[in-house]
Amino acid sequence: MDTWPEEIRTEQELDEVLTRPSLRLVEFMKTLDGDILILGAGGKIGPTLTVLARRAIQAAGSGAEVVAVARRPLEALQAAGARTIACDLLDPAAVDRLPRARNVLFLAGRKFGSTGDEATTWAANVIVPYHAARTFTGSRIVAFSTGCVYPLADDAGGGATEETPPGPIGEYAISCLGRERMFDYFSRTAGEQVLLLRLNYAVELRYGVPVDAATKVWQEKPVDVTCGCANVIWQGDACEQTLLALQLAASPPRILNVTGPEKISIRELAETFGRLLGKKPILGGQESGRSYLASAAQAQRLFGPPRVPLERIIRWTAAWVRRGGRSLGKPTHFEVVDGKF
Numbered sequence: 001m002d003t004w005p006e007e008i009r010t011e012q013e014l015d016e017v018l019t020r021p022s023l024r025l026v027e028f029m030k031t032l033d034g035d036i037l038i039l040g041a042g043g044k045i046g047p048t049l050t051v052l053a054r055r056a057i058q059a060a061g062s063g064a065e066v067v068a069v070a071r072r073p074l075e076a077l078q079a080a081g082a083r084t085i086a087c088d089l090l091d092p093a094a095v096d097r098l099p100r101a102r103n104v105l106f107l108a109g110r111k112f113g114s115t116g117d118e119a120t121t122w123a124a125n126v127i128v129p130y131h132a133a134r135t136f137t138g139s140r141i142v143a144f145s146t147g148c149v150y151p152l153a154d155d156a157g158g159g160a161t162e163e164t165p166p167g168p169i170g171e172y173a174i175s176c177l178g179r180e181r182m183f184d185y186f187s188r189t190a191g192e193q194v195l196l197l198r199l200n201y202a203v204e205l206r207y208g209v210p211v212d213a214a215t216k217v218w219q220e221k222p223v224d225v226t227c228g229c230a231n232v233i234w235q236g237d238a239c240e241q242t243l244l245a246l247q248l249a250a251s252p253p254r255i256l257n258v259t260g261p262e263k264i265s266i267r268e269l270a271e272t273f274g275r276l277l278g279k280k281p282i283l284g285g286q287e288s289g290r291s292y293l294a295s296a297a298q299a300q301r302l303f304g305p306p307r308v309p310l311e312r313i314i315r316w317t318a319a320w321v322r323r324g325g326r327s328l329g330k331p332t333h334f335e336v337v338d339g340k341f
Contacts, residue, residue: 169338216282
């Protein structure tokens with residue numbers, strides 16, 4: 001059984017909880033052959049994933065190395081025992097110089113600020129994956145994608161499954177499908193083992209749909225309910241499932257949705273935070289009836305339910321916001337239904 005704190009009070013406590021490996025992950029690391037190379041380790045999820053991998057490898061007694069690649073060296077990851085490499089992933093020669101690893105986690109991508117700078121978004125989401133897929137044909141790769149490659153789903157339904165055909169809306173989502181196609185191409189032509197991980201809203205206490213909603217309730221600002229529902233998963237759980245998914249990489253690529261099992265009503269989420277924070281929520285907009293929703297049924301069959309349930313995420317978030325805990329300052333734009341992020 002996992003033992004979690006009733007409340008998380010500091011960022012040090014938060015980072016420890018986010019990177020605490022399960023017994024299952026430790027046992028998996030005992031069987032994993034080769035080192036782990038993480039491309040795009042400097043983003044929102046990269047540090048959590050890097051440190052989680054290191055902690056699991058240490059607990060397993062494995063001699064595997066974790067190599068974190070980002071635009072600049074990350075001292076915190078070095079302190080955790082990872083080797084860090086500074087690399088511009090848009091530079092093919094720089095990518096060619098990276099060490100080859102049996103296991104590659106591809107996290108690089110761009111979402112925020114896509115509207116108005118579409119060319120940069122396409123470069124980050126298509127050219128960078130091309131360089132990576134072309135270079136690491138001998139690796140097994142878990143490549144991050146997004147549930148935004150699916151069409152909007154009916155709020156009354158169960159969300160997109162891995163068999164749902166893509167239907168991206170807007171240039172950001174289309175470029176993300178382009179990212180998938182780069183790995184798809186090299187998997188089919190060069191035998192590269194790939195898993196395309198379609199992630200819907202990995203959250204923690206400094207970022208995510210619950211933080212966005214709780215902050216607006218606390219500040220007595222409107223919570224937009226145009227996109228009436230969402231899926232979320234605790235970032236530590238998302239990272240754990242990412243590492244476990246290395247065993248599923250295949251040619252042709254396999255697709256896996258990673259998100260929480262529940263469908264959250266944004267209206268009900270705001271009302272819950274209102275009760276927890278002692279505020280009357282202000283709601284804005286009107287539910288459109290369609291949202292970015294995905295089914296996590298396959299991931300649950302493979303990995304079981306997330307270790308941190310939604311109810312605990314909500315309670316942790318309310319306490320964090322009430323205390324004035326730090327935010328990353330990156331709104332999720334969960335209310336967007338026109339693809340313009």
